[in-house]
Amino acid sequence: ESYYFFDLPVGFNQIETEDKDTQLYQHEEFDITLISKIIHVDKNTSVSQTSKTNLEKLGTKFEDEDFTWNNTPGNVGFLEMELDSVPIEGLSLTLELSSEEHLFCLIYTRQDNVEEYFSAIYSALNSLCIDEEYYYTPGPVITFLSSEVRSKPKDYIINLKEAGITIKTKIDENDIENAQINTELEYNLLNKYLNKETVLQAWERYYRIIYRDNYSRIKPQMESIITELKKAAKEQKVQNVDLFIAQSLLSWTQGFEYIRAKSANESDFICLPSVLAGKGNDCDSRSFLICAILNEYGIKSILLVSPEYKHAMPAIALNEPGQKFNYNGKDYLMGETTARLTWGTIAAQMQDRTKWFAVSF
Numbered sequence: 145e146s147y148y149f150f151d152l153p154v155g156f157n158q159i160e161t162e163d164k165d166t167q168l169y170q171h172e173e174f175d176i177t178l179i180s181k182i183i184h185v186d187k188n189t190s191v192s193q194t195s196k197t198n199l200e201k202l203g204t205k206f207e208d209e210d211f212t213w214n215n216t217p218g219n220v221g222f223l224e225m226e227l228d229s230v231p232i233e234g235l236s237l238t239l240e241l242s243s244e245e246h247l248f249c250l251i252y253t254r255q256d257n258v259e260e261y262f263s264a265i266y267s268a269l270n271s272l273c274i275d276e277e278y279y280y281t282p283g284p285v286i287t288f289l290s291s292e293v294r295s296k297p298k299d300y301i302i303n304l305k306e307a308g309i310t311i312k313t314k315i316d317e318n319d320i321e322n323a324q325i326n327t328e329l330e331y332n333l334l335n336k337y338l339n340k341e342t343v344l345q346a347w348e349r350y351y352r353i354i355y356r357d358n359y360s361r362i363k364p365q366m367e368s369i370i371t372e373l374k375k376a377a378k379e380q381k382v383q384n385v386d387l388f389i390a391q392s393l394l395s396w397t398q399g400f401e402y403i404r405a406k407s408a409n410e411s412d413f414i415c416l417p418s419v420l421a422g423k424g425n426d427c428d429s430r431s432f433l434i435c436a437i438l439n440e441y442g443i444k445s446i447l448l449v450s451p452e453y454k455h456a457m458p459a460i461a462l463n464e465p466g467q468k469f470n471y472n473g474k475d476y477l478m479g480e481t482t483a484r485l486t487w488g489t490i491a492a493q494m495q496d497r498t499k500w501f502a503v504s505f
Contacts (some may be wrong), residue, residue: 146241151271171281183241195219195238263332280359307392323415428456430481436478447503
């Protein structure tokens, strides 16, 4: 049986339908509608045929293009139509779930709202997951937008001098560019919630969605870092390997150059491929990087964010003494990335736990 789900922007509500193969979502404030439908097809039917057939049934004008997402054939359509004499614009996405089932998605808004709601339309469709194996990979829309762009990876040096480790790696400039495009679109969407009661939910989703996009882009580098840290721990005859690896990463990020966004219109978050390439970072991207590497290593990690303190830090499930944050009944050791401190030590003026919220990945 085919499986899929969306991690939709805050405010989308599912509306009941009579068709078990169709799901309908309407945003409670933004004038956006999302429809997804499992289409039963003959084995030789292409996603392009499924897309065209369904768009023509709706009476739309459209331009569509095939692409591949995580080895899955896909098709994206840019469409215009009228509903009750109102001009509508939107996107369609068609994916092969199996040889006999395709997923057809349609998201749209009034033509005069497209510019205002583009980031929400993008984010909703891009949040789709059809296979848990590929959950931590770039979504279908950013994959489509970047599918024609290719560049030669550049050589970079990752220097964990605190642990005596230097790693040579290659980072694709396209990964940096596309991860940051995704971040800026998500930041544009987040800004629409800033004065709403749901802002913390939207903020949490913002980080969760970016994490999904960034993770696989830096997976080879994370694996190399973990391998080298394990090797260093063995050579140095370290007794507590987990703490050694966690502290090495914390000390490493504490030495990063601190760079903030140039304007309020830009996201303050620097994508992880860019951080590894030495192109700057701030507290949340440093914390994000630690969470990603330690989650890859096997130490459960969460991101802590404080709107009041205008700060972020990682927290890890490590049973060591120090300042901890309780999340879902479990204690996480807190770590400061912007001062030369060890795990469990944070600034006295930032210890009010009620001023922090947690993001789990």
